[in-house]
Each structure stands twice: as structure tokens, then as C-alpha cells.
Amino acid sequence: MTRHTCSWIALGDSYTIGEAVPLHESFPYQALQLLRKRGFHFHAPEIVAKTGWTTFELADHMLHTTFNDQYDFVTLLIGVNNQYRGLPLDDFKSDFEFLLKKAIRFTAGNAKRVLVISIPDWGTTPFALGREIKKIASEIDCFNQAKKEISDRYNVRFIDITSKQRADGSDIAFVTTDKLHPSAKEYAKWAEGVAEHFVKQLSD
DSSP: OSOOOEEEEESSSSSTTTSSSGGGHHHHHHHHHHHHHHOOOOOOOOOOOOOOOOOOHHHHHHSSSSSSOOOOOOEEEEEEEHTTOOHHHHHHHHHHHHHHHHHHHHHTTTTGEEEOOOOOGGGGHHHHTTTTTHHHHHHHHHHHHHHHHHHTTTOOOOOOOEEEEEEHTOOOBOOOTTTTSHHHHHHHHHHHHHHOOOOOEEEE
């Protein structure tokens, strides 16, 4: 096992913070515990995320903030607020590509150490009752397709958490008391995917 203590920056919005759950139940912290249990040394993730942030707001924050020169890993989960606010897909693509390039620079050009996570479908949650669920799903699919295409172009791994999340979205065990954000149970599944990718990179 590696003796080097790895660093990790988690970029995103409310899904990265773990809105409405304790910090240790967020997906970055659940992934951290899985990695440590497997004998990998990791610092606590540096979380750069805020509830409500769009790609533009995350990018703007990053332009005006000082970070470490390098991180061992980067996760990027952003875009739901672009869809929620009805913002143009083309603007999202441009912002997302900027963020992805920044993420790759954080890993000193090692694109395999960057992990992009798909946008969950909030339309499946109890919060969306009475809304245009099919329209939300269709738009989320378009944003995720754009994320996947840009990630592929830069040889960055894209993981789809949306398919399984859609199946669980209406189950109250998988959402918090706000009826919108995922519960620890849902985040646990995302954490497994993140930890699995990190372990593969560290083992190769």
C-alpha cells in the first residue's frame, strides 16, 4: 500500500457538501472512510462547493481563490443548478470544460486522477411532486451527455450515479427530510464508486 498521504479536492454544489446530512455522511467523507479502511492514506478532502452553485459560480469562485498547486485526486459534480434555473446548455458546456481543464491542472496533467460524477435527477424526488418530471429528466440527460462527451474528450473517467439514483429517488430512505437531497444511504453508493476509482489508480 502507498505510504504517501493523498490529497483530494472535491468540487461541486449541494451534492458534494451533503446538504441536510452530517458532514461524515456526505459522499466525499464516506469515500474517505472506505479508502482508509482499505489501508490507503488520505487527508480529509478539501471541499469547494456551495448549495445553489452553477458551473459559472464554481468557476468564478475558483478564479478568485488560492489553492494548493497540486492534488492527488479531484472529483467534479456540478450542473444541477444550471438545469434547475433553466440556463443554456451551451454556457454549461463552456463552463464545464473550463472546470475540467482546471481539475486536470490540479493533478499536474494526470487526467486519470480526475473523476466526473453525473448529475442526479431531482425530478424523481418527493420535492418535485407536481412538476414536469419528464422535462426535468430529459434536461438532466442532456447535461449529463454533455458532461460525458467533454470528459471523454479529455480522457477523464465519468461515472453514472443517475441511473441507480432514479430508481431510489422516490424512496424516502434515500432522501433527507427536505425531500430533495440524498440521504447517507444514497451517498454511500456514490462513495463506493469514487473509492473504487481511486483504489484502481493507486494500484496501477
